[in-house]
Amino acid sequence: MSIELRRQTERIIRNFIDGLNLTYLSASSVTVSAGMCSNLENSDYIVSNSTLTVSIPSIAANTTYHIYVQNISGTVQAYSSGSTSISGARRVGSVVTDGSANIRNFVQTGDMFCLNVPYLSISQAQSTVVTNAGNPSGIRTEVFGQVGGAQSADNSAIGASVAECPDTTGAAISFGGGNLPFAQYGFGGGRIAGQAGHTTFHSSFVSVLTNASGQIRLKGNNGNTTMSFFIVGWRDSRGKE
Secondary structure, rough: OOOOHHHHHOOOOOOOOEEEEEEEEOOOOOEEEEEEEEEEOOOOOEOOOOOOEEEEOOOOOOOEEEEEEEEEOOOEEEEOOOOOOOOOOEEEEEEEEOOOOEOEEEEEEEEEEEEEEEEEEEEEEEEEEEEEEEEEOOOEEEEEEEEEEEEEEOOOOOOOOEEEOOOOOOOOOOOOOOOOOOOOOEOOOEEEEEEEEEEEEEEEEEEEEOOOEOOOOOOOEOOOOOEEEEEEEOOOOOOOO
């Protein structure tokens, strides 16, 4: 059955996507593999039978670019945009640039985007902060990385850092067993404590759901002197919500 006949006779599968994976090509371009998806309104299919190249014009530093496919005048085209949704199109992934306006190299497997070189995306004095962690902004993703904190030798308190989804209330940082480290893990975040009275760096690998703006909440207790987040990658539903 031809695609045109299927469009006329079959109900569009809501939020469908198959293929259309991104591959890093250069500091300012990516490719989109062949594939098929429903458009934003689930009113039609977008079918690409070949690899498409997206070159980002006037690329800026520390910026998110969302990659779209769209059937324009009978031809499927791929392009970048700062918008998080475009009528008649479908977002198939997103890329981020570094401080030198280069796309951060990545590998995509399914909905998982792994950075070729993980990096320290957050480092600041102990506090509670809601911020982007190096993942695409403007969309909800699940971020993977290492949350940590440091405490000085003259600090007798136990230090801990937590990465959480800002949409949740979040739990208070707590400990058990006196000065023994106490680790807890929950949905959307994790925490681990360092040993009191020593110069330590405590860390834990976590997965954290962002809010709709692409932000996580990072917080620490008074035992910390600094908090950090080392991003490894993110999971992007690519419009399958």
